[in-house]
Amino acid sequence: MSEYQYYELPAVDSPLDAHEQAEVRALSTRARVTATSFTNEYHRGNFRGDPRRMMEHYYDAYLQGWDR
Template sequence: MSEYQYYEFQAIDRPLSPADQAALRDLSTRARITATSFTNDYQWGDFKGNPSKLMARYFDLHLYLANWGTRQLMIRLPKRLVPPDRFERFLRENDNVKLDDVAENLVLQINWDSEPGRAGILDRLHELAATGLIAPGQGRIIRGPEPTDICAGLDAAAA
């Protein structure tokens, strides 16, 4: 079976400068890089970048998919809009979720392998990422009633 990995990053709050884009180009000569995104897929080899570091420095959203079932969604949220304690219950109830405190932001990371009921959410987000419609999910999480509703919020953003 051949290997397939898909990486997508989106900048929502600010565009990438030409210097930012050049730094990203050093990570991949084949990636599609714009002022608002970095997208690449691999059918051999691995991505040279570190998604957590890229999220801390450049991007607001990250989606990773692998054909063996691994899925990752990362969302950078400004602390001034979402206090870290808002996620306490959600983090306690979900062992596949991590929250990193990075300068003025929080980076919410959701990881899972394909399983019934969960893979469909990220598969739908993957389709939306290509159209630029993934960004509303970030806003719904910021405005949502409870972080425990994140999957429902992602489903709503995908609808």
């Protein structure tokens, strides 16, 4: 069965520098990564990163959506 997954993590308080952006970009080649956000959609498969850990180091909030 396919599953749709959506992840969005904004960096509100402090934008990510180029090195930090490269670190989170390494978690997914399909993600849209900017200094202020990480956005990713999956129609098959799973995100291999840990959004809670990403919040500890890079981001200020976390939104996840899915549909089975």
